[in-house]
Every structure is written in C-alpha cells, then in structure tokens.
Amino acid sequence: MNVSRFLLAGLALGAAEVLSAKIVTKPVAYEHAGVKLEGYLAYDDTKVSAAMPAPGVLVIPEWWGLTDYPKGRAEQLAKLGYVAFAADMYGAGVTTTDPKKAGELAGQFYGKPLMADRARAGLDQLLATGLVDPARVAAIGYCFGGATAQVLAYSGAPLAGIVSFHGALVPASAEAAAKNHAKFLLCHGAVDPFVKPEEVTAFMKSMEDGKFDYQFISYAGAVHAFTNPGADAIAKATGLPIGYNAAADKRSWAHMKGFFAEIFKAKR
Template identity: 45%
Template sequence: MNFYHQLGLCLLVIVCIWSSQVEAKVQITTIPYNHGEVVLEGVLAWDDAIEGKRPGILVVHEWWGLNEYARTRAEQLAALGYVAVAVDMYGKGKVTTHPDEARQWMQQTTANVKIWQARAREGLRLLQANPLVDQTRIAAIGYCFGGATVMQMVYDAAPVKGVVSFHGSLPLPSASLSIKNSVKIFIAHGEADPFLTQDHIAKFKRALDQAGLDWHMVIFGGAQHGFTNPLANQYGMEGVQYQEQADRRSWGHMKLFFDELFR
C-alpha cells in the first residue's frame, strides 16, 4: 500500500468519525405502555452524543393531553443532557384544544387520587427502565394539571429527588398522610393566575412546612395561568396567557434547581 493510498484511508476514517459526530443529536421516540386496561403512549427523548448514564426527568403534560408542547419540553431537557420521558396521563391519542373536553379528561384522571398517583408511577417506570438513566438522579416536572401531578408524586413518596411545578394547581396533601421529606420542590407560579386564591396558596405552604419538606416558590409578577406555553393565548380562556419573560426566567430557575439537585 503506497503513501497516498494510506493517506486516503486515513482521511476517509476522519471524515466518517466527523460525520458520525455531526449526526449525533437529540433523538425522540414514542413508547407504548399500559396502566391496567388503559393503553398509553409516552415520549422518550435523549441526546445520543452523550455517553454513559445521566439524570432522568419525567415530564407531565397540561390538561390538554400529551401534545406537541409536552414533547418539545422533553426534547429541550434532552438537549440539556438529561433523559426525558413525557408521560401520558389520559390514554393514547387523547389530546384536545377544547377546555370542556380537557376538563372532563382531567377530572376523570383525578377523581381517584390513588389511581392518579398510580398512573404517574407507571410513567415513571418507563424512565427508570431506561439504561441511560442514573437511578439515583431522577426528577419530575409538570405544567398546569402536570404540576398538580408531580405534587401527587411527592405525596405518594415516588422515588424522585425533586419536582418542579409550573403554574400547577397545588393540591393539598391528605391531613393523615406521611410524606417523604427528602424530596425537594420548586414551584413557579404566576402572580396573576386567577385559578388559585391566596388562601389556598397559604394553606399549601403551611402543609409543606408541616411535612418538613424542602421547597421554594418563585412568583412572577403579572403572569397568568399557562405562562410557559406559547400557545396559551390560542385556547380562548380568560386568565390563561403566555408571558415570554416568565417562561424564560422560570426555565432558568429550573436549570439552577437541577444543577443543585444533581450535583
């Protein structure tokens, strides 16, 4: 083999390696699963350029169902270096833009708290089963109904290190419930959210304090319900409004929260 032939082979190898590195990117795929007789379909996202195990984040959708917005959040988390699973809380294909239908599906899911918590656990198992996930570093985030769901995961002592609620409904725990107190909680709330009274928020804070939970809340002035979703204005609901500044800042707070949680 002459010098030029050897040089050509070396260049070919370099180009192949470079090409594989360029093609490495965030991957996304659907995962079918079940909760009892309910057929569900989650979304898995990860960056295939990263090697080894990494923290895993569960994403719980708004009351609209597992739509493109929830998928996008999973992709964004994967781009930050996490493995993300967007869980399905309603059933495969159950996505809507109609508030009445969304309310019906949410109420069907939340009517029985134990079933609600178990449905979230089933999605968490998808994340735990992924070989890329560091089992000691798992968290969950949720939006609107999803924010309430991650709080139910706290009350259910789900094996997560932390949860993040974005404009969630902040359900109160049962008075008789013994809550796992090692989980950390970050709550992003809009000051102008009309769906939560100041009295409810005060009760929620007291409940977390009485349980000895590590929590902090950031309140964004002027932000209404749904402030993180760029499509919020299109739903035609009073009190639901996207606010770019609160969206950007709350995401930044979440990243700091995870930096501390997983260090």
Template identity: 40%
Template sequence: MKLVLLLISFLFSPLLQAALHEENVEYRAGDTVMKGYLAWDDAKGAKQPGVLVVHEWWGLNEYARKRARMLADLGYTALAVDMYGGGKYSEHGKDAAAFMNSVTARAGLAQQRFEAARELLASRPNVDAAKIAAIGYCFGGSTVLNMARQGVDLAAVVSFHGNLATQTPAQPGKVKARVLVLNGAADGFVTAESIAAFKQEMDKAGADYRFVNYPGVIHGFTNPDADRLGKANDLAVAYDAEADRQSWAAMRELFSEVFKP
C-alpha cells in the same frame, strides 16, 4: 491531504453522529395502554438523569414533547408522560376538562399512571435510575406536587403554574423530593388562600421547598400557545416570555443541585 481529512473525520465522527433521539413508546398502567414520548441526546453521556414531563390539561401534545426535547438538550433523558391513555389530547376546554376529571375522579389512578411512566423511564439503559425528577405544567404541575406528597421516589419536582390545592396533604417526613413551585402572582386559578395553605402544609411536612411568584403573570405563562388557546376557550391564560425564561432557569438551577455527580 486525504490523510488529514481522514484524521479529521475519525476525530469528529462521534460528534457528527451524536444527535437528538426521539421515540414514541407504549406502556401499560393497569389495563390501559399509555403512549408516551422519549427524548435524549447520547452526546450528553451514557448514563443520564431522567425527567418525567407531565402535560397540561390539554393532554400529551406537541408542547409537552418540546419540553422533553429541551430537557434532552440539557443532558437529561426525558419522558413526556401520557396521563389520559392512548395519547389523547384536545384543544377544546370541555374535552380537556373531561379527560382530566376522568383521572382525578378515581382515587389512586393518577399515581398508578405516573408510577408506570416512572418505571419505564428508570428501566432505560441510558438512565441513572437513582436520579429521576419530574416537572409538570398546569394539571401536570398539580400532578407532580401530588406525587411528592405521596412520597414517590423522586429527586425533585417542579410545578409550572400548577394548582396547589389537594385532598391528601403531605404528612410529616413523607416528602422525599425537593419541591419547586413556579407561579404567576396574578393567576386567577391559584388563590392567596391556597398559596398560604400550601406553604403551611409544606412547613408542617418538613419538606425542602421553594415557592416563586412572578408579579403580574397569569396562568399558562410558559406556553407560547396560551394566548391562542385562551382566546378560543375563553380562559384567562397568557404567555409571558420573561417568566418563561426565569422559571426554566430556576428549574435548571435546581436540577444542577440535585443531580450533582
């Protein structure tokens, strides 16, 4: 009996030991200390694709960390990116707007901070540096789209309820990444004109993109805290469970294509 138990323990011990790993990481972008969050599951493989997760305008909060853990469960090493420095976040709209504006108002700063995070993720020993993608929510969605526009070396970018407008439209041949935009059709922050302009921009640039509109869905539809935060800050945002499910499935489908062995 003891021999049987020892054999079972030997056979299954790697599975029992394998678990989700989480790590708070510090890195630099210029003179600013950034505080990110890494998640991975070593049971999913020794060399994994990497995914950058760019937060909503609230900052690097628990929601961004949760998405990183969900990606780790799918077999990716995920880095929840700090775009504001020092790991700042707030649940107050005025603070969040100030954080966001401090980045967007300075030309090149968002890309510098994104590239620093990408470099950190690519340097991880369990990450396949040739297979890195990025996803983003709200401000983060706009950020990853802009990184694709700038030709950052990414396999794919996925924008969840992100702003589509830009001051630096993609130039022909510039976009390397597959682009997936997941949008609420009733999002008051994304106009029909901006959607049309985005599609025209992507077509002219020759980008490989897909745009998905979820009928009747408004801004923030992936975040279960959207209703609470919207009410507290008088913002037209709301969670939609079905759109959340469908958009995550669309992301998974794209990643299964771009990260084929």
C-alpha cells in the same frame, strides 16, 4: 380559529425519530390499568448511554394531553443532557382542544390514587430505559401536570425533586410528608386566577408543617399557562383566562436548571 394549530405550536419540533445528529426521540408504548398509553422519550445519544447514565426527568403534560408542547419540553431537557420522558396520562392519542373535555379528562384523576399511579407508570418507563441514574430523577409538570408531579412525590416515588409550572397546588397531608423524598420547586403566576390566595396560604402551611425542602417563586404579572407560547391564542379562542409571559417562562426555566444542578449535585 384552529385552536389545535396554536396548542401544538411553540416548542414543537415534531415527532421525528431523530431531531438532529445528537437528539434522539421515540414513542414508547406502555400500559397501565388496562389503558394503552404512548409516551415520548428524548435524549442526546452523544452524552447518554447505558455505560454513561444521566439524570432522568419525567415530563407531565397540561390537561390537554400529550401534545407537542410537553414533547418539545422533553426535547429541550434532552439538549441539556438529561433523559426525558413525556408521560401519557389519558391514553394513546387522546388529546383535546376543548376546555370542557379537558376538564373531564383531568377530573378523573384529582383526589384519586389513579393520579399518582398513572404518573408512576410513566416514571417506571423512564427508569426502564437503562439510560438513567436512578439516584438522580426528577419530575416536572405543567398546570394539571404540576399538580400531578406534587401528588407523585407525595406517594413516595423515588424522586430527588419536582418542579411545578403554574400547577394547581395540592396541600400535603402528614402522611404525604412522611412518604415524600423530593425537594420542591413551585413556579407560580402571581396573578393566576385559577389559584386563589387562600389556596397558596394553605399549601405553604402544609409545606412548613411537613418540613418540606421547597421553593415557591411567584412571577409578577404572570397568569395561568405562562410558559406556553400558544396560550394567548388558546385564550382568544376559548375565553380561558390564560396567557403567555415570556419573562416568566425564561426565568422559571432558568430556576429549574439551577434547581436541577442542586438536586443532581452537578455530577454530569
């Protein structure tokens, strides 16, 4: 079975320069710590301009890298009127369909300053577009990207909020709590085998101890990667205990939209 066929499916609309009369997309080359990166910018040019800046959303991918799935999410955000930038964490063109390789790629970031620093490089690209209101910026992430969004907020990045979809949970230290400016929305699969109940307990305690403004929503029957329409095929091909859950996908996206309306004060 061709795993990449399914991994890149789902929300993928391709890398065309213009998706429609309204949504503009483009690759953005940048560099961090000597690594050449290529992100993906999406926005609606009928709603957004330098004279009419919009809220910006950084999209941080799953551990597979910057595939068409996070690009598709950026396009969805653009259709909502946001300026979205899907960040590259690994290097231009570096993606994988092999869980072992994905683990190696993601593993170079966990527990290291590089995780927040590389994500911040993507955030800086979003802010540099000149299309974004810097007071209304958020980050969202999937799986590995969800954990990265948390760590980015802990670093003191100028974020109004972060949304983690089926992400690993990273407890906040006292130092992280002191630096954080963001509200948190955690969208969690209730039966995600990658996140143990004791990890949820430890994370929630750190949120309470740090006096975070957070929401933790657990979706019944949802496992890891529940937002990715290609997850079932990936599970079949690789044996990973992941799966798509249409109800949880729809509900978590709706929860994200409500969260954005709150943190961006619905000024758009």
